[in-house]
Amino acid sequence: MIFTKHTMKKKSKEMEIMTIMQEQRNILWHSSLHILAVAVKRLFPGAKLGNGQVTDEGFFYDFDDLTVKASDLTLIQDEMEKIIDEGIKYENKIFQIQQALNFFRNEPYKLQILQRMDKNEKISLCSIGDFYDICSQSHINNCENIGAIKLLSIGGAYWMGNPKNQMFTRISGIAFENQEALGEFIAYSELLKKHDHRVIGKQLELFSFHPQAPGSVFWHENGLILRNLIISYWRKVHRKNGFREISTPILLDSSLWKQSGHWDHYKQSMYTTKIEDKEYAIKPMSCPGSILYYLEKSRSYRDLPLKVAELGLVHRNELSGTLHGLMRVRQFIQDDAHIFICPHQLSEQIQQVIKMSVDMIGEFGFRDFSFAVSVRSSEKTGKYLGNDEQWERAEATLKSSLEALNYTYCISEGDAKFYGPSIDIMINDCLGRKWQCSTLQLDFNLPQRFELEYTDVQGKKQTPLMLHRTLLGSLERFIGILLEHTKGQLPLWLSPIQAAVIPISSKYSEYGNTIFRMLEEKSVRAVIIDSEESLSKRIRQTVLFKIPYIVVLGEREVSNSVISVRKADEDESSVYNIQEFIDYIKKVERYRI
């Protein structure tokens, strides 16, 4: 459903077909937004037209002087359907600006747009009956070709996207060729709800949120087990790849943040405090701490690449309206690392980071990736640090590193940070959504600001290059993505509870406890459910709690000293010796934790 704004560098045949389908759909959606405007003007003549637009997920139109309730959506949708039934045709015509002004004499925002244009220019307008809109795009031939339409939401949106402007009322919707396609869309929306990590987190008792700390996670025991398992695997991978792990303070003198440049850019979203008249800030990222570590002693080219990783607890005062479950929080663990290198090591280190990312995220069940290289915007304004040559070389190195690994990528123009270009790795989840977790950023800024040095082979002082990178990004957010991808059915090695031991009746409780203790002793995460409820009910509880293995014990198992094991998502159970079962679980876990 989600299509990225980026243009793919290379297109596969499939991509081409998708693009054609998307183009047709865009025409449909674009045609629909005019109808939305007509419907609103008919029902609410006082409303003033803003702009309409097609997005990746439908279309919207913004209006000023329009107050509508959620229940009005049905009213507007009915009106749109009426207009569609009228079968009015779209017409595009070219007008002189002067002439066009006349059409919009009661539409101040349309006038604003026209008045900004050169008076001698011509403009394309589209008409639907006696309704006119500024528009040069193509439409479907006739309204009747819109087979199904659905208005989805009312929201606010700043005029021209500028928060200094007033807020308009935005009505969003979606349209399809036919009812079946709309049905599929509704089914997909329902599916999304079932994968919502906030609901799953509550059901599986993984975490909670409380008004006393908005945007900060309270990890419950099962959620913390999951988080710790991820961390344990992360540490293993980093040790193997030559990283050293450090931990730096979360409260640091504001002078450090002034020196790093964060104070100028992000002061308003940093938490600060005064202690003995000195101002401190809680770290919003870990790099300055890492730099103080680098500066601790003089470094030689022999020490490079110096790979320093930190699971940094960072705080960012995200605006209240942007908080969203685990996906957007104010306190989180960032799996940061800083790699200090000599310039000639750049390409090799970039490739290593990409490999590490793809391998690690793949282990969590994400096999579908795409890559973006974020470069400067085409208007090379003064906001970027470093000179043109540095940038061009860096961008070229990022691209060639991906090419060396045979990865295709797209270019995200203008998405580079002010201090350097970056590679972003997007994972595609099972619902076709893209999430950016890993990012690798080149930094021209910090090594200079902190006067980082190393001694080269000739004994001369040189400035190292610095790579920032995260693989999972925020652990909180990554867990959110993982829960949505798996619908809470985590793989065995990540399940907070791996097996539920269920004796058929209290007669077999003793055997059940023996088995349970054997599993616990070998660090298999197990529970025993020997309450006096029916067997079916206890199995149901196990399945709802998404415990992957169900161990049922009765007369047959006791007399043969075996266990019956059923995978929660399979119908058949099999008989195992307890040691075979433990060995199997340990084998799955072995290379990860």
Next chain:
RNA sequence: GCCGACGUAGCUCAAUCGGCAGAGCGGCUGAUUUGUAAUCAGCAGGUUGGGGGUUCAAGUCCCUUCGUCGGCUCCA
């Protein structure tokens, strides 16, 4: 932060025009001793997010505050 909606028992939800706050699940107690997704019965559970107001009377109307959801802006 801005625009809008929402907030009722642990959870999911009901309560007509302002007129006695309710159900299912979960919990507790008792009976049931179960072979792979809900055994039966009884009981308890509430300052309707917090504060203020209007009214004979407020879950319901108004103000305010906190939080959540959707959208905007932002996301080092």
